[in-house]
Amino acid sequence: MIQFSSLNIIDPILKSLEEEGYTTPTPIQAQAIPIVLKGTDLLGCAQTGTGKTAAFAIPILQQLAKNKSFAGKRKARALIITPTRELAIQINDSFKAYGRHTGLKSTVIFGGVNQNPQTRSLRAGVDIIVATPGRLLDLMNQGHVNLRDVGFFVLDEADRMLDMGFIHDVNKLLDALPRNRQSLFFSATMPPEIVKLSNTILDNPMKVSVTPVSSTVDIIKQSVYFVDKPKKNALLVEVLKNPEIKTALVFSRTKHGADKIVRHLHKNNIKAEAIHGNKGQNARQRALKNFKAQTTRILVATDIAARGIDVDNLSYVINYDTSNIAETYVHRIGRTGRAGAKGTAISFCNAEEKEFLKDIEKLIKKSISVVENHPFPLMDHNPIKTTQQQGNRNQSRRGPRAQENKNRNQNNWNKNKKKKKWYGKPSTSR
DSSP states (O other): OOOGGGTTOOHHHHHHHHHTTOOSOOHHHHHHHHHHHTTOOEEEEOOTTSSHHHHHHHHHHHHHHHTOOOSSSOOOOEEEEOSOHHHHHHHHHHHHHHTTTTTOOEEEEOSSSOSHHHHHHHHHOOSEEEEOHHHHHHHHHTTSOOOTTOOEEEEOSHHHHHHTTOHHHHHHHHHHSOSSOEEEEEESOOOHHHHHHHHHHOSSOEEEEOSOTTSOOTTEEEEEEEOOGGGHHHHHHHHTTOTTOSOEEEEOSSHHHHHHHHHHHHHTTOOEEEESTTSOHHHHHHHHHHHHTTSSSEEEEOHHHHTTOOOTTOOEEEESSOOSSHHHHHHHHTTSSGGGOOEEEEEEEOGGGHHHHHHHHHHHTSOOEEOOOOSSOOOOOSOOOOHHHHHHHHHHTTOHHHHHHHHHHHHHHHHHHHTTOOOOSOOOOO
16 A cells, blocks of 8 residues: 655655645545646646645645745745635645744645735745635735745645636636646546636646546445425424434535525524625634534534635535435535445435536436435425526536526516516526
8 A cells, every 4th residue: 555655755744744634545535646746737627625625725835835945035935826715824834834844834825805904914925825816816916925036836636726716817817827837737627618618728738537426425425304494494303313423514506595594493492603705704714613622512604714614533424405406415415424434425305406416416327315204205296397597407507607597587577577577588598
């Protein structure tokens, strides 16, 4: 079995890995670290939970440490771009942990908070910047950041970056980067638009692919409860009576739905907090901190907000809403069962969501075990499916942003209709 010590990693980093309890690299780490140490560009297909942060952080730290010069002010020589604040913070924490004995300094940049602490850190000088694209561009425009010395560039979670509409920001950052650099590109999925983007960033890359999105971790125990939509709250409380569930990450499809779940759990004396885009940065970080410390038992999250949630020994994920995008289901349950640990994924599925479940089972190529004996069995097996519900399913197959656009058009059309303004039928195109 491969050990970190056999990957030609320098002693200061090996010491840090040992302090973190790491001895055996994950498959992507074992494949990617030697490639990056050679100075070759890398195209990695890997979902969250495979250990990809260490796969790029360790070799970047090593190359920076071997060529460090602390004469004068430090200059940013590595840039890691990621779509969410939570993931940026998580990656920066990893760089600090793995590089604690190297003398290198990193900082994290993201929006939604006062920029002054970030600009102070930049003025003091850093070797590594981990950032979300919007705030980084803001600070660049203000003259606080210069990327001319960046020799290592990482684009992480590229598919989510595309879904969240950051592609134009990424292109602006690419224009500001030196041409002579080593670039690493990671994405959980590789649709044609992602492959096209990677071709504009990478130069003759080597490819690494582990745990493809179409396969879920076999060690995760998956089950589904068929339940009527109005009974989901009651079923959640019932499931949480299981004393084995010390903590659980619960997924809601919407921000409003996440808040409603939290309120219901509070009524039943279950400590819960929500994390989504409408929450302030401080509230989101506080909720995540409480969940990691297990002072909050249940964290209710939307899919985008959940990117970057990395909780050790998280044993349970509950899909309160069955995901209408099959690939998203895989990412959700990947929050548990990490690093070989056991995990359990529970899904609640009402009649309208049965079609989504079929898509999920088709993608993962296995049937999910059905829990037959529970207090709130599905009674309404054949609800009338509206045109909009069918459209949502079709739209979900095109991607989350397409669905958001369609829903927004539908809502605007309904509002205008009530005002007796007629602008024609709402568009269902992308």
